[in-house]
Amino acid sequence: MTKSPYIRRLEERKRNDSLKRQMVLGLVIGWLAMLVGAFSAFFVPEANEFIWKLVLWAGMILLGVSVVLPSLLYYPEKWWSYGAGALGKLIFSTVLLLAYFLMFWPAGILLRRQKGNQGFYAWKETIPQLTTAWEPYGAVEDTAQTERGGWRQGLLFQPLWVLVFFVRRGHYLFIPVLVFLLILGLVMFFAQTSSLAPFIYTLF
Secondary structure, X not given: OOOOHHHHHHHHHHHHHHXXXXXXXXXXXXXXHHHHHHHHHHHOOOOOXXXXXXXXXXXXXXXXXXXXXXXXXXXXXXXXXXXXXXXXXXXXXXXXXXXXXXXXXXXXXXXXXXXXXXXXXXXXXXXXXXXOOOOOOOXXXXXXXXXXXXXXXXXXXHHHHHHXXXXXXOOOXXXXXXXXXXXXXXXXHHHHOOOOHHHHHHOO
16 A cells, blocks of 8 residues: 555654654763763772773764664653653643642632632622623623734733733732643643653753
8 A cells, every 4th residue: 555645754753753862862861971980990090990991982883873873772862751751741740730739729728718709709889699600702702802902812812811900809829839740731731742751851
């Protein structure tokens, strides 16, 4: 069965991405092994010179392999990425758990004490009897979107409008939480889309 041009291009992109990750793994670990091995072998008096020279040579060989034949690093890169991905999930799950109990939960308690159980709403006069927080999509939403302008509806301005939502209602306690989540989301995005993701995860 003949593969379509799209399938062939997709497979080619996957192979190129895999080679890129293998080269990055070999280059980074090779350079680190060379630097650590050379420093320990020639500048640390008490170090075992033979072992650190082996590390130096191993780094040089790894550099050569990553440049000449990076496909040999397919399985090491796969295992490394799998382990680093599991470590990254554990780290970010722990960070989100701590953020909830150290930031969201206390902010929610303080907000309830200030504004009651309906703290997310804002009224000019008396509190209405609300049965639901959902509102049907209608002309009011369309008018609001028209007033703000279509250029402000892009993805770039969504975090700004979220902050404006909380500022207008006086929920200043949630602003540090939102900024923290925004920074964490950017870190997660760039870490997961980068070829250096396994090294970023292991830094934690």
